[in-house]
Amino acid sequence: MATYKSIRYNTPVSNGGSRVLLAETTASSSATVSFTSGIDSTYKEYLFTFTSVHPATDDVKLTFQGNAAGESGFNETITSAMFRSQLDEGDSDSNLLYNAAADQAQGTAFQQLSDNGLGNGNDESMSGYLSLFNPSSTTFVKHFMGRNNMYQKDSYTNDNFLTGYFNTTSAIDEIQFKMSSGNIDAGTFKLYGVN
Numbered sequence: 001m002a003t004y005k006s007i008r009y010n011t012p013v014s015n016g017g018s019r020v021l022l023a024e025t026t027a028s029s030s031a032t033v034s035f036t037s038g039i040d041s042t043y044k045e046y047l048f049t050f051t052s053v054h055p056a057t058d059d060v061k062l063t064f065q066g067n068a069a070g071e072s073g074f075n076e077t078i079t080s081a082m083f084r085s086q087l088d089e090g091d092s093d094s095n096l097l098y099n100a101a102a103d104q105a106q107g108t109a110f111q112q113l114s115d116n117g118l119g120n121g122n123d124e125s126m127s128g129y130l131s132l133f134n135p136s137s138t139t140f141v142k143h144f145m146g147r148n149n150m151y152q153k154d155s156y157t158n159d160n161f162l163t164g165y166f167n168t169t170s171a172i173d174e175i176q177f178k179m180s181s182g183n184i185d186a187g188t189f190k191l192y193g194v195n
Contacts, residue, residue: 018194018195019047019192019193019194019195020043020192020193020194020195021190021191021192022038022191022192022193023035023037023038023190023191024188024189024190024191025188025189025190026186026187026188026189027053027184027185027186027187027188027189028185028186029056029183029184029185030183030184031178031183031184032176032177032178032184033176033177033178033184033187033189034174034175034176034177035048035174035175035176035189035191036173036174038191038193039132039135039136039172039173039174039175039191040136040171040173041136041171042193043193043194043195044133044134044194045131045132045133045134045193045194046131046132046135046191046192046193046194047129047130047131047132047191047192047193047194048064048129048130048131048132048175048177048189048190048191048192049127049128049129049189049190049192050062050126050127050128050129050130050148050177050187050188050189050190051127051187051188051189051190052125052126052127052186052187052188053118053125053126053127053184053186053187053189054120054124054125054126054184054185054186054187055118055119055120055179055182055183055184055185056120056179056182056183056184056185057120057179057181057182057183058117058119058120058121058153059117059118059119059120059153060117060118060120060179060180060181060182061112061113061114061115061116061117061118061179061180062112062113062114062118062126062148062177062178062179062180062184063110063111063112063113063177063178063179063180064110064111064113064130064175064176064177064178065078065109065110065111065175065176066132066135066142066166066172066174066175066176067172067173067174067175067176068166068168068170068171068172068173069170069171069172069173071170074110074174074176075108076108076166076167076168076172077106077107077108077166077167077168078104078106078107078108078109078111078164078165078166078167079104079105079106079107079164079165079167080102080103080104080111080162080163080164080165081098081103081162081163081164082098082099082102082103082112082114082115082160082161082162082163083096083097083098083099083160083161084096084097084099084114084115084116084158084159084160084161085158085159086116086152086156086157086158086159087156087157088154088155088156089155089156089157090155093156099115101115102114102115104164106167110176110178110180111162111164112180113126113128113130113146113148113160113162114126114148114150114158114160115160116150116152116153116156116158117152117153118150118151118152118153119151119152119153119154119155120153120185121151123151124151124153125150125151125186125187126148126149126150126151126187127148127149127150128146128147128148128149128150128160129146129147129148130144130145130146130162130175131144131145131146131194132144132172132175135171135172135173136171136172136173137169137171138169138170138171139169140169141165141166141167141168141169142165142166142168142172143163143164143165144162144163144164144165144166145161145162145163145164146160146161146162146163147159147160147161147162148160177189
């Protein structure tokens, strides 16, 4: 289980508002990283950042899911889409593509944040963010979008773009991250409220 500490302070963001750090978790051979408090009606946007996330197992994907208020199991219905740009270390192969295998169409699985596997070499990791909008609404679905860069298992850089929604009018008040297989060996996860 990841260690957890609650922190609150303001830092500027580009839109002229501010973000308030609500929680920070450092993974260390963690099966999951869960944010089970702090996501409520205080803010209309919640921002999750993940920095230098390193898997214990090679060729795995960082994933996430949500829980509706009062529910359990992290199995909400998701519709999502993803695309990526990519370049190998040798500058001999590059592409921009959409991969339907990374999407969900009314699925309840954990949503992957990349469509290629992350490497577990000593210098390989992933960093990025995930935004969740108006999670306390009981009228609308809950939109999310994210972007990250990762060191793919076979020496590519991948710039991944994700968008989608939790197809529920219930409030979402918990988010969990985990690898598609094996533990999160290391990495820092933060939760911000965005003014």
